[in-house]
Amino acid sequence: MPSTTPTAVSAPGKVFLAGGYLVLDREYTALVFGLSARINVVAREIKTSPGVQLSEIVVDSPQFQEAQWRYGYHLAPDEGGIKVTQLQSGGNIDSNPFVEVTLSYALSYIAGTAFRRSSHTFDPAQFTILADNDYYSQPHSLTGTGENPTRFAKFPTTLRGANKTGLGSSAALVTSLTAALLTHYLPQSDFNLDTPQGKRTLHNLAQAAHCAAQGKVGSGFDIAAAVYGSCRYRRFSPSVLKSIPEAGAPGFAPALTKLIGGETWDTDIVKEGVSVPPGTALRMCDVDCGSQTVSMVKKVLQWRESNPADSKKLWDELQSRNVRLGTILSEGKLDEIRPAVTEIRELIRAMGTQSDVPIEPESQTKLLDALMEVEGVYNGVVPGAGGYDAVALLMKDDEATEKRVKDFTAKWSQENGGQVRLLDVKGEMEGVRRENIKEYDGWIL
Ligand SMILES: Nc1ncnc2c1ncn2[C@@H]1O[C@H](COP(=O)(O)OP(=O)(O)OP(=O)(O)O)[C@@H](O)[C@H]1O
């Protein structure tokens, strides 16, 4: 039976502190942190008048303009699973592939497991997405209503027009929407978010859906952070996802059920020993400029292929420096943070120069070096794939340091052009979780 009371879940965004590029290969690991910025999904049934039959799932994202997607669903032939189709609602609504693919995957999984035991159908339901403001850099109005008027802003734009800050909105969205669908439609005996088994199911399903929606298989670190929060991550073998036909194609449903519960996943996610010292915060600065992760990844991998010996030497050494930083952070050795990060940055710059990819470009080196001079800042990196669009800082977690960093970034932006802005988000340990529905007063009727 679907849940008759509304339920809410949230999943965190990510900051990729160490191990970018290396993590694409299972030989190496990444040090990834979850963030206090979350994507929340509230699930509730749609009540219909007596005698009225509705088979519709509505997903909406009320912080944005033209962001309501209505879907019909049917059983695809030849065990193709549940196929969803966006219903036209008059206006010119963009499709949302991440939402659509997530629905196909989660509904097919639900139908193929629990619903197989009974002649169940999907009752109409609504899933409302609410994202913490730091995911987007647009100016916004904070005139919301309810208990929490400033937590979720209204953005004066469609999602397509939103400027993302790179916190992994699609991974957090796919994870929390999948968790909301499983929680809403399945009894607790079949899916419980609070158990290791529940998290495993969610992780596998969200990874598969996210890869399908993106049209590529990345390392999956962002889904791991969304499910488990801060962790040391070793990726799954890309071959894990080879067995799965496109959603709706013949054989999709049994292949998906087998994949999600199967033993082929060789992901290795460790939470123990991943933390920052007490009194220290991992913070992000948005730098207003975008980079092209896909072509950067392609170029770095080409360099690696053409220079197997040199690149291996560099990656092996970088891996051991990354692991050392993880140990220093979890053991709270404050004095060692700065030199350890400096050593990592040296090798990141070497990788950038050798592959001719701006991983830590000169403008970011200047910015990070100048930030290090701000009292209370230990050091910082260009997170993930690097480029021009963000820096992550390890700094003291107090108001005075925050103020100094904000003053610094304001001055830096003025003197150097562009926009550097300290976001409110901080590194946080916890992954996906259930939320109290009261958090969303004023947003759901
Ligand atoms: N609040 C939201 N409501 C509905 N869909 C969203 C929302 N936020 C993100 N999405 C979906 O995720 C897509 C953005 O995903 P994309 O992978 O481009 O960005 P990202 O995950 O934030 O980036 P990065 O991996 O660089 O951090 C949007 O086009 C939309 O489909």
Ligand SMILES: C[C@@](O)(CCOP(=O)(O)O)CC(=O)O
């Ligand atoms: C380069 C890479 O290792 C990290 C990309 O991270 P981000 O999208 O820059 O946060 C790619 C991946 O892990 O899928």
